[in-house]
Amino acid sequence: MKITCAKNELLNAIRFVAKAISSKPQTPLLAGIYLKAEGDTAELHGNNNEIGLICKIHAEVERPGEITLTGRYFQEVITKLPGEDVTLDYSDAEKIVHITSGSADFRLLSMDSRSYPTVKHFEGNLSFTVKDNVLREAVRKTVFACATDPNRPLFTGVSVQVRTDHVIFAATNSHRLSVNNLHLTDTTKTINMIVPSRILQELLHTLNSEIPIDVKVTCSYNSLSFEFEDVFMTSRLLEGNFPDFDRVIPKEFKTKVHLNTEAFRAAVERVSLIARSSEYNIIKLEFGGNGVVISSTNQEVGNAKEEVAAQIEGDGIVISFNAAYLGDALKIMDSKTITFCLNEPLTAARIVEDGVEDFVYVVTPVRTAN
Amino acid sequence: MKITCAKNELLNAIRFVAKAISSKPQTPLLAGIYLKAEGDTAELHGNNNEIGLICKIHAEVERPGEITLTGRYFQEVITKLPGEDVTLDYSDAEKIVHITSGSADFRLLSMDSRSYPTVKHFEGNLSFTVKDNVLREAVRKTVFACATDPNRPLFTGVSVQVRTDHVIFAATNSHRLSVNNLHLTDTTKTINMIVPSRILQELLHTLNSEIPIDVKVTCSYNSLSFEFEDVFMTSRLLEGNFPDFDRVIPKEFKTKVHLNTEAFRAAVERVSLIARSSEYNIIKLEFGGNGVVISSTNQEVGNAKEEVAAQIEGDGIVISFNAAYLGDALKIMDSKTITFCLNEPLTAARIVEDGVEDFVYVVTPVRTAN
Numbered sequence: 001m002k003i004t005c006a007k008n009e010l011l012n013a014i015r016f017v018a019k020a021i022s023s024k025p026q027t028p029l030l031a032g033i034y035l036k037a038e039g040d041t042a043e044l045h046g047n048n049n050e051i052g053l054i055c056k057i058h059a060e061v062e063r064p065g066e067i068t069l070t071g072r073y074f075q076e077v078i079t080k081l082p083g084e085d086v087t088l089d090y091s092d093a094e095k096i097v098h099i100t101s102g103s104a105d106f107r108l109l110s111m112d113s114r115s116y117p118t119v120k121h122f123e124g125n126l127s128f129t130v131k132d133n134v135l136r137e138a139v140r141k142t143v144f145a146c147a148t149d150p151n152r153p154l155f156t157g158v159s160v161q162v163r164t165d166h167v168i169f170a171a172t173n174s175h176r177l178s179v180n181n182l183h184l185t186d187t188t189k190t191i192n193m194i195v196p197s198r199i200l201q202e203l204l205h206t207l208n209s210e211i212p213i214d215v216k217v218t219c220s221y222n223s224l225s226f227e228f229e230d231v232f233m234t235s236r237l238l239e240g241n242f243p244d245f246d247r248v249i250p251k252e253f254k255t256k257v258h259l260n261t262e263a264f265r266a267a268v269e270r271v272s273l274i275a276r277s278s279e280y281n282i283i284k285l286e287f288g289g290n291g292v293v294i295s296s297t298n299q300e301v302g303n304a305k306e307e308v309a310a311q312i313e314g315d316g317i318v319i320s321f322n323a324a325y326l327g328d329a330l331k332i333m334d335s336k337t338i339t340f341c342l343n344e345p346l347t348a349a350r351i352v353e354d355g356v357e358d359f360v361y362v363v364t365p366v367r368t369a370n
Numbered sequence: 371m372k373i374t375c376a377k378n379e380l381l382n383a384i385r386f387v388a389k390a391i392s393s394k395p396q397t398p399l400l401a402g403i404y405l406k407a408e409g410d411t412a413e414l415h416g417n418n419n420e421i422g423l424i425c426k427i428h429a430e431v432e433r434p435g436e437i438t439l440t441g442r443y444f445q446e447v448i449t450k451l452p453g454e455d456v457t458l459d460y461s462d463a464e465k466i467v468h469i470t471s472g473s474a475d476f477r478l479l480s481m482d483s484r485s486y487p488t489v490k491h492f493e494g495n496l497s498f499t500v501k502d503n504v505l506r507e508a509v510r511k512t513v514f515a516c517a518t519d520p521n522r523p524l525f526t527g528v529s530v531q532v533r534t535d536h537v538i539f540a541a542t543n544s545h546r547l548s549v550n551n552l553h554l555t556d557t558t559k560t561i562n563m564i565v566p567s568r569i570l571q572e573l574l575h576t577l578n579s580e581i582p583i584d585v586k587v588t589c590s591y592n593s594l595s596f597e598f599e600d601v602f603m604t605s606r607l608l609e610g611n612f613p614d615f616d617r618v619i620p621k622e623f624k625t626k627v628h629l630n631t632e633a634f635r636a637a638v639e640r641v642s643l644i645a646r647s648s649e650y651n652i653i654k655l656e657f658g659g660n661g662v663v664i665s666s667t668n669q670e671v672g673n674a675k676e677e678v679a680a681q682i683e684g685d686g687i688v689i690s691f692n693a694a695y696l697g698d699a700l701k702i703m704d705s706k707t708i709t710f711c712l713n714e715p716l717t718a719a720r721i722v723e724d725g726v727e728d729f730v731y732v733v734t735p736v737r738t739a740n
Contacts, residue, residue: 070671073643073644073671073672076643077640077643077674080636080639080640080643081640082636082640096672097672103637103676103677103678104637104640104674104676105674105675105676106640106643106644106672106673106674106675107672107673107674107675108671108672109670109671109672266450266452267473267474269450270447270450270451270452270474270476273443273446273447273450273476274443274476300479301440301443301478301479302443302466302467302476302477302478302479303476303477304447304474304475304476304477305475305476305477306473306474306475307473308473
C-alpha cells in the first residue's frame with residue numbers, strides 16, 4: 001500500500017475512529033487503527049467489539065492495500081508531522097509503514113491487517129433518514145437520563161422505538177424519565193431497540209455540522225448504525241425489554257407552576273452546591289404565593305436558600321428532589337419558560353418545556369425527614 | 371465580621387490562595403481559607419505548612435473580624451453567585467457566615483479562625499527588589515531542570531545564591547544542569563538557599579502582569595517570600611548543601627554546532643515520540659557534513675529519523691541523549707539560533723543560546739549499545 005493524503009484530514013479521521021479504541025483493549029489488534037486504501041479513498045476503522053467507527057478520507061492511492069497501526073502512535077506521529085501532506089508507504093516484506101512528511105521520516109510496525117476485525121456495514125430490518133439536528137435533539141434530550149450503574153444494564157441504554165412515521169427515544173434510571181418524540185418524513189416498519197448510551201454520546205460529539213445533513217439510521221435486532229457524509233458508526237444493542245414507561249407519565253395535576261427556565265436553573269444550580277455534599281443530594285422546593293423557595297441543608301457545611309418568582313395555578317406544595325435529577329433536565333431545556341406540574345409531595349412530577357410537545361420529563365420526589 | 375466586596379475580586383483571591391491548600395490537608399483547618407477584614411481590606415490566607423499564600427482585596431468593612439471557610443465550598447459558592455457584589459456577614463454566636471449576592475443566600479459554617487495558622491511575614495536576613503519579568507525568566511529557565519524524585523530532596527529545589535549585585539539560579543537532576551544569572555540593580559548581602567520548585571512554579575503562574583512590576587524577595591535561612599501588588603507568597607527552604615555545579619560546566623569544546631532553534635526543537639520533538647516509549651528514552655544525534663541526523667528506535671514500535679541543517683565547526687560526532695533532557699531545554703530557549711557545544715560521545719555537552727550570556731545548560735549523554 002502507498003498513499004498520499006492531507007495530514008489534517010488523516011489526523012481528524014484517526015482522532016474520530018480512535019474513540020472506539022478501549023483504554024484496555026481485549027486483544028492487541030483492538031489497540032490498532034486499520035486503514036484500507038483503494039480507488040481514491042482511504043478508509044480508517046476503529047473497533048472495540050461494542051462500537052465500530054469508520055471514517056473515509058480522500059487519498060491519492062499509488063498502491064492499494066491495508067495497514068494496522070497502534071492507535072496511540074499513529075495519532076501522535078501524524079499530529080506532529082511538519083508537512084501539509086503525508087505519505088504512507090507499506091512494505092509487505094518488512095511489515096513496516098514508512099511515514100514521510102516534510103523532513104520527518106517514521107517507520108512504524110504494522111500489525112496483521114488480515115486478522116483485524118473490520119467494522120461491517122449490515123443490511124438491517126429497516127432504515128430511515130433523518131436530519132442531523134433533529135436526531136441530535138432527540139438524543140441530547142434523553143441520553144443524559146440513562147443510569148450509569150452497570151448493575152442495571154437495560155437502563156444504561158436509550159429505548160428507541162421506531163414507528164411508521166415517528167421514533168420515540170426514552171431513557172430512565174428508574175427515578176427520572178426523559179422521552180423525546182422524533183417525526184419522520186418517510187415511513188418505515190416498526191422495531192424496538194435499546195441503544196447503549198456510549199454510541200449516542202459519540203454521535204452527539206460527531207454531529208456538529210453547521211449545514212443540515214442527512215443521517216441514515218439502519219436498525220436490526222442486535223445492531224444499529226448511523227451513516228452520514230464520510231462517517232459510519234455502529235453499535236451492538238442491549239438485550240431485554242424496556243419497561244412500559246408511558247404508564248408512569250402523570251397526565252393530570254393539582255398544581256401547575258410557571259417558571260422562567262434560566263432563573264430557575266441558575267438558582268437550582270447554586271442551591272445544589274450544598275445539597276451535592278450530602279448523601280442524598282436533596283433540594284427542597286416550597287411552591288407558594290408568587291414564588292418558589294429552593295433550599296438545601298447539610299449539617300457539616302451549612303445551608304443555601306433562594307427564591308425565584310413563579311406563577312402558581314392550584315395548591316401550594318412542598319416537595320423535595322434529588323438535585324441532580326432537576327439540574328440535569330434543566331440544562332437540556334431550551335424554552336424560555338417551563339411548567340412544573342405537581343400532585344402530591346410523594347408522587348411523580350412532570351416538567352414541561354412550554355411550547356414543546358415532543359418532550360416529556362418525569363421526576364420522582366424523595367421522602368425527607370422534615 | 372461583615373464586609374461587602376466585588377465578587378470577581380473575591381473569587382480571584384480565593385482561587386489564588388486555594389493553591390496552597392493540599393488535596394490531603396494535615397489538619398481540617400488547613401482545608402480552610404482564612405479571611406480577615408479590617409480597614410478597607412480583606413486579606414485571604416491559604417497555608418499547607420510548606421507554602422503560604424496571602425491575597426488582599428478591597429472591601430467595605432462594616433464590622434472587622436475573621437472567618438475560616440472550607441476552601442472547596444467557599445470557592446464553589448462564590449463562583450456561582452449571581453450578583454456583582456457579595457456580602458459576608460459572620461455571626462459569632464452561630465459560627466455561621468451568611469453569604470448573600472443578588473437572590474442567593476448561603477449560610478456556611480466557619481471553622482475556628484483563632485486556631486488558623488495564618489501566613490506570617492518575616493524580617494529575613496536580606497531582601498532585594500527585582501522586576502517581575504526578570505525574575506520570571508530566571509525561574510522559567512531553571513525550575514524545569516529540577517529532579518522530581520523525592521528520594522533526592524535537594525535536587526527537587528532550585529539553588530538560589532544571592533550575591534551583592536546578582537543572583538544565581540541553578541537546578542539539576544544530576545543528568546542535566548540549568549543555570550541562570552539574574553543581575554540586581556541594588557546591592558545586598560549574600561546567602562545560599564535551596565528553594566522548593568513548587569513555590570517557583572506557583573510564582574510563574576502568578577507573575578503574569580503586562581505592566582512590569584517590582585517583586586520584593588525576602589530571604590532568611592529557612593524561609594523565602596515574594597511580595598508584589600496585593601500578593602504575598604512564602605515557602606520553607608530545603609535544608610542541605612547544593613553541589614558545586616560550576617565545576618561540571620565544560621568550558622572548552624572540540625565541536626561547535628550552530629542550529630536553528632525552532633527547526634531543531636520540532637525535529638527533536640517528533641523523533642522523541644518513538645524514543646519516549648522505550649525505557650531509556652534515547653535519541654541519537656549524528657553531527658556531520660551540513661547537518662545533524664536525529665533518530666530513535668524502539669523494537670516494538672518502529673523508528674524515526676530526521677535531518678536538520680547545521681553548521682559544524684570541528685569534528686563530526688555521534689552522541690545520544692535522554693530525549694526529554696534535550697526537549698525540555700529547547701522549549702525554554704528563546705534565541706533564534708543555538709550552539710551545541712560537544713567534546714566526546716560520553717562527556718557532558720553544553721547548549722548555548724546565541725547572544726544570551728546569563729544562561730547555561732549542560733546535559734550528560736547516555737551510553738548506547740550501538
